[in-house]
Amino acid sequence: MKSIYKKFKKALLLGTTGFLLFIVLVVDIIRQSVDIEIGWIVLLREILIVIAFATLFIMLESTWKREQTPSKKLGFALVLSLVAATATAMMFIISSSGFEVKNEYLLPLGFDTVVWANLASVVLGVTMILLVMILRDILFSKRRKGTKRNFIILIILIIVSSVATLLYRPMEYGIISTILTFITLGAMLWNSFRVSWIVYLTKREKILSIVYGFFLFLIFIGFDIILARGQTVVGQSILFYSPPLQTFIKEVALFATIYFGMTFISTLFHLPTAEAFDRKISEVSSLHNLSKLVTQVFDFNELVETVTAMTLQVCEAKSAWLEIITPHTLKKSTNNSIANGNDITIAGLKNISQEETQIIMEAIRSTIRQSVLDHNKPIIIESIRDDKRTQGIQMSANKFNSMAIVPLVSHEAVIGILYATKDVEYGFDKDDIDVISAFADQATVAIENSRLIEKSIERERLMREMMLAQEMQRKLLPQRIPQIENIDLDALSTPAFEVGGDYYDFLMIDNEHLGVLVGDVSGKGVSAAFYMAEMKGIFQSLSKIYTEPRKFLIEAQRALIETIDRRSFITVVYAVVNIKTGLMKIARAGHCPILHVSESKSGYIKSTGLGLGMGNVEIFERTITQTEVQLESGDVAVFYTDGVTEARPDGVPEFGYERLREVVASVYRKSAMQIRDSLITAVDSHMMHQPPEDDLTIVVLKWKK
Amino acid sequence: MSNFKVGIRENQNVQVVDLKGYLDAHTAPELEKIFQALIDKKNFNIVVNCRDLNYISSAGLGVFMAYIEDVRKNSGDIKLSNMSAKIYNVFDLLGFPLLYDITSDEAEAIQNFCSKK
Structure with missing residues (x-):
């Protein structure tokens, strides 16, 4: 829609211009044939011409492309003025009867003169409007504060002096016009000093500009002569x-x-300075591009390629490559290993083969390369042939005659070396080294970035896996507390790290027996989580077969001893409660003893037993014992892990068994959940609200019958 | 940063390992190294003196379990001595006294080695 409207607008403007100019032509022809002069017709005619050129200007401005470089604009100006000059010249060569000067008015001597005058004026008028636009764009490139103002002043002066001509007859001499012309000339000169854009042209563009400027200058001198006040037929x-x-x-x-x-x-x-300027410009722009690349592109290889490519381009080096030194601690793919505990990777090879880089690097390994590594300073070899240190480099076809070796320094350590060679001796100067160093710095940042990113990706992956492990482990614990007659049960387990080693579980073994198991896997993290999962499997499968706690633990030991690491163990306390009678059978495999609190007394139920996974099945079976406790109404049994008793902030004794007993005894009449919460609050305040260092698990069982 | 120290000395052909400070997951590898070195040199009669041991975690306990088999296979033993009550409780809870010879003092442990011979 919008483009159609725009096209329509352009067509309308162009149509208006054409129509108005046509009217002017018709008026001129009528004036030529009918010999009358009416003042207001002359004025109206001038106004029509102004409107025609104004609409044309608006039309041109809306299609104008501003983005071209000054030298391209100059080229356009040249073409334009050549066309205009040829067109005008052609018209008057073909035919023109000329004018008669009478009473300082110009009178055409024939209809052909009238038509040619109209055509030539329109052609030159359009040309000059386009030229003003071109000159404006050129002036405005690299513009400063006053540029626009100065140009507008000039244009206003030109328009004012144009309008001022209406005060006089065409061939009359006017003092006001002369004064205005001189003022305008001053403004022209003032504007002419706006040529700073030339500095920023490339050498090629400068040469073009010289040629264009020269011919344009000649052509416009021609225009000036032709257009001088009424001296020629065209004027x-x-x-x-x-x-x-x-x-x-x-x-x-x-x-x-x-x-x-x-x-x-x-x-x-x-x-003369174009070349140096070109080089500086390209240095600045390549550095700029490179630093942009460093922050935007994370493809390490692409960056390295860019660094060496730009080294070639800016220093006009013949070949370049990058040696990346990776300490063994940072694992990376290796192409070949040269020296002392570091992996060396050759990357970004430009105009050189892997073999050639090998020969060169091997030849200067102990001399120059080592010196660069030791001092973190770039080295130039002015002449590979004459330099004693590079005698080892025997290359065919004189490809390498001078060389620059620049280290990539990050935190005082060399993480790589940028090499550049030229096929001439004394090819590198200090400027080159500065530029190559700047590229080396960018490469350093890129390498550092890519290593950091690699690390953080790895870390993120591990984190995600830990989260997954945590989620899975959470699912291994009972999702809800079973509702059992005569028993009030509650539990809580909080891992200190992503994955913990604490485990608790409940199971109705049969209609009358509830199994409660609390365990702690030695060690932390993923291995602990695996053993915990194994323990869960053992509990779920064996507890219904071996209903006596001692027997169950012996079978659990038999199952575990084969798979568990020698230095790992699982401590478990296992109780089977008869939910009808309140008889609780307990066996303990190295775990914290159950705390039993009743109306009159409280104490720990200690029976002997090794941790699961310790010793062997025979010793385990021989040493483990089973005890029985008859729960009375209101009795509380607390199962827990050493995260409770060993809770210990810096410099304070651990929570301990005595404190645990006291806390539970003081709230023993309350519900299982309240007892659990009181205990957690007590541990937390003992820890002075610091996060726990160990997993913490509490299971509270209260006999209600 | 490490508040754990291990020392080795010989007492009547028995290697005595002195433990000091906190034996946990971070410091356990130090003790492992000591045991490994002793076994590599065919020293199988070891007494671990726990007089200055302040704390032991499950990872610390695991170190003893890791080497006891190797040592006993070579008719040696790892005996523990001079434990504070608190440390003894930790060992006791796990059932260590059922597996290990834990004596109240070092001389007694060494005596036990000699009498066995």
Whole structure:
């Protein structure tokens, strides 16, 4: 929709221009045939011309492309002015009857003159409008604060002096016009010093600009001569057509002459430094691009390729490559190992083969390379042939005659070396080293980045796996507390780390017996979690077969001893409670003893028994005992792990058995959940609210019958 | 940072390992190294003197379990002595006295080696 509207608008503007100019032509023809002069018709005609060119300007401005470089604009100006000059010249060569000057008015001597005057004025008018736009764009490139203001002043002055011509007859001399012309000339000169954009052109563009500027200067001198007040048929034609337009065209042409002359001379003076400037520009822009790349691209190889490619480009080196030194502690793919505990990778090879780099690096390994590594300073070899240190390098075809070796230094350590060679001797100067060092710095950042990213990805992966393990482990614990008649049960387990070694479980062995198991796997983390899962499997499968706690633990030992690591063990306390009678049978395999609190007394139920996984099945069977406790109404049995008794903030004695007994005894009349919570609160306040260092598990069983 | 120290000395052809400080998951490898070195040198009669041992975690207990088999296979033993009451409780809870010879003092442990011979 929008583009259609735009096209329509352009067509409308162009149509208006054409229509108005056509009217002007018709008026001129009528004036030529009917010999009458009416003042307001002349004025109306001028206004129509102004409107026509204004609409044309608006149309052109809406299609204008501003983004081109100044030298391209110059080229466009040259083409434009050549076309305009040829067109005007053609018209008057073909035919023109010329003018008669009468009473300082120009009178055409034939209809052909009228038509040619119209055509030439329109062509030159359009040319000058386009030229103003081109000059504006050139002036505005690398613009400063006053640039726009100065240009606008110039344009206003040109318009004012154009309008001022209406005060006089076409061929009349006017003092106001002359004064305005001189002021405008001053503004032109002032604007002409805006040529700083030349500095930023590349060498090629500068050469182009010199050529363009020279020819444009010549062409516009030609225009100036032709357009001078009524001296030639062309000048007379335009003056006849419209004195303000003539002044506009003349002054724009004059400005163009001055400005293009200025461009030509300035560019000529800038040519000798063009190469150095080009180089600086390319250094700056490559560094800029590179640092952008470092922050945006995480593809390490791509970065390395860019670093060596830019080294070639900016220093005009013949070949370049990067040696990346990875300490063995940081695992990375290795191509080949040269020296002392470090992996060496060759990357970003440019115009050189892997074998050639090997030969060069091997030859300078103990001399220059070592010196770069030791001092963290770049080294230049001016002549590979003459330098004693590079005698080992025997290369065919004189490919390598000078070389620069620049270290990549990160935190005082060399993490890589950037090599560049040239096929001429004395090829590298200090500037080159500065630039290569800058590239080396970027490469350093890139290498550091990629290593950090690698590490953080690895860490994230581990973290995710730990989360997964944690989630799985959480599912191994009972998801809800069973509701059992006569028994009030509650439990809580909090791992100190992502995955813990504490385990508790309940199971109704049959209609009358509840099995309660609390265990602690030695060690922490993933291995503990595995043993815990194994323990769960053993409990779920064997507890219904071996209903006596002692027997169950012996069978658990038999199952575990084969699979468990020699230095690991699982401590377990296992109780089977008859939910009808309150008889609790207990066996303990190295675990913290159950705390039994009743109305009159409280104490720990200690029976002997090795931790699961210790010794062997025979010793285990021989030593483990089973005890029985008859629970009375209101009795509490607390199962727990050493996270409770050994809770100990810095410099304070551990929570201990005595404190545990006291806390439970003081709240023993309350519900299982309240007892559990009181105990946790007590441990937490003993820890002075520091996070626990060990997993902590509490199971409270209260006999209600 | 390590508040754990291990020392070795010889007492009547018995290697005495002195433990001091905190034996936990971080410091256990130090003790493992000592045991491994003793076994590599065919010293199988070992007494671990726990007089200055302040704390032992399950990982610390695991170290003794890791080497007892190797040592006993070579008709030697790891005996423990001079435990404080607190440390003894930890060993006791796990059933260590059922597996290990734990004596109240070092001389007694060495005596036990001699009488066995």
